[in-house]
Amino acid sequence: MENTLFGIENLDVYVVMGILIVFGLLEVISGQLKRSNRTASDWIQEVGSMLVLSVMIKPLIVFAVFTIGTSLWSETGLMLSGRSLWLTLPFYLLIDDVLQYWYHRSAHEYEFLWKLHRPHHQAEEMGFFISYRNAALYYLLMPNIWWVGTFVFLGGGKAVAIGLILKQLIIIGSHSTLKWDAPLYKIKALNPVMTFLERIIVTPAFHYAHHGKSKKDSISDPNGNFGNMFSIWDQFFGSAVFTRKYPTDLGLENDPKEHWTAAYLYPILASDNPNSEISRGYKKKNTITMSPQMVDLKQGEKYLWCQCGKSKNQPFCDGSHHGSKHKPLLFEAKRTGPARLCNCKLTKAGPFCDDAHLG
Numbered sequence: 001m002e003n004t005l006f007g008i009e010n011l012d013v014y015v016v017m018g019i020l021i022v023f024g025l026l027e028v029i030s031g032q033l034k035r036s037n038r039t040a041s042d043w044i045q046e047v048g049s050m051l052v053l054s055v056m057i058k059p060l061i062v063f064a065v066f067t068i069g070t071s072l073w074s075e076t077g078l079m080l081s082g083r084s085l086w087l088t089l090p091f092y093l094l095i096d097d098v099l100q101y102w103y104h105r106s107a108h109e110y111e112f113l114w115k116l117h118r119p120h121h122q123a124e125e126m127g128f129f130i131s132y133r134n135a136a137l138y139y140l141l142m143p144n145i146w147w148v149g150t151f152v153f154l155g156g157g158k159a160v161a162i163g164l165i166l167k168q169l170i171i172i173g174s175h176s177t178l179k180w181d182a183p184l185y186k187i188k189a190l191n192p193v194m195t196f197l198e199r200i201i202v203t204p205a206f207h208y209a210h211h212g213k214s215k216k217d218s219i220s221d222p223n224g225n226f227g228n229m230f231s232i233w234d235q236f237f238g239s240a241v242f243t244r245k246y247p248t249d250l251g252l253e254n255d256p257k258e259h260w261t262a263a264y265l266y267p268i269l270a271s272d273n274p275n276s277e278i279s280r281g282y283k284k285k286n287t288i289t290m291s292p293q294m295v296d297l298k299q300g301e302k303y304l305w306c307q308c309g310k311s312k313n314q315p316f317c318d319g320s321h322h323g324s325k326h327k328p329l330l331f332e333a334k335r336t337g338p339a340r341l342c343n344c345k346l347t348k349a350g351p352f353c354d355d356a357h358l359g
């Protein structure tokens with residue numbers, strides 16, 4: 001298995017480790033780590049997941065691809081070797097990133113995958129280690145890791161090595177507390193450059209919005225910005241929300257914290273908290289009623305109206321829509337006083353009742 005870059009064996013591994021060390025040191029020097037409220041459980045989950053991913057899951061998948069590839073398609077192996085990097089690198093990166101976009105988006109829209117990905121969103125603060133905070137099975141099923149194995153099998157090892165370095169730089173940068181883009185937004189002369197850049201790659205501001213707890217802050221959209229390296233997929237597939245602000249309230253609403261073993265090893269292990277989504281037999285109940293709900297609204301205040309019909313706090317969203325294609329509707333109250341909000345979710349005038357429940 002070829003793994004040399006510019007004549008140096010395992011250079012990609014060293015560079016990725018170097019990126020991690022540099023970001024780690026910068027977070028320490030800037031005092032971010034000192035201010036961190038992460039618990040021991042958070043650290044075990046994040047550092048442990050990164051190590052298992054690097055030394056077990058990725059090599060295992062590459063080994064599996066090589067074993068299957070050489071026994072079934074031995075003549076296809078190395079078909080990319082000798083091809084120009086100008087061709088193989090963009091080809092590798094674009095396929096890799098579009099696969100990850102759809103996998104990540106599916107992890108927000110389908111219940112089982114969401115349970116594997118939600119540890120990533122349980123983190124209430126950012127930091128480069130968050131990049132690796134997912135259940136083990138999430139990584140085993142990740143299509144772009146299988147793509148890495150396939151591309152290396154086809155002889156595109158160099159493109160993979162360079163691609164991984166570029167990708168890690170952007171992904172770790174977008175999770176880091178350093179927010180490298182923030183000072184650049186303040187320089188007026190750089191505005192066109194930054195506008196161009198954020199339309200191509202995922203910036204910290206773009207990705208922080210994805211980690212925000214709720215849309216109520218008018219910055220976050222936990223149901224958007226699914227891109228990893230490139231923001232182009234979010235623009236193509238209608239999930240992009242551009243912002244240059246950073247949410248301060250991160251994590252999940254109504255999050256019953258689980259022990260890291262259950263979060264990391266789900267579904268082999270499950271939570272013993274019956275309120276946890278990853279407890280055995282947990283099912284989100286339908287909370288729709290065939291009558292509107294009277295609520296008191298305050299002028300100028302923002303509310304999230306539940307559209308999924310599963311919230312335990314109807315007619316408002318409580319985050320129960322995660323793991324489905326539904327998302328809440330953000331609205332601002334125009335006046336103070338009682339309002340009739342729809343709770344059958346059939347209204348055409350959401351969030352207000354239009355008597356569709358009578359039809």
Ligand code: FES
Pocket residue numbers: 305306307308309310311312316317318319320321322326327328329
């Ligand atoms: S709980 Fe958020 S849309 Fe229903």
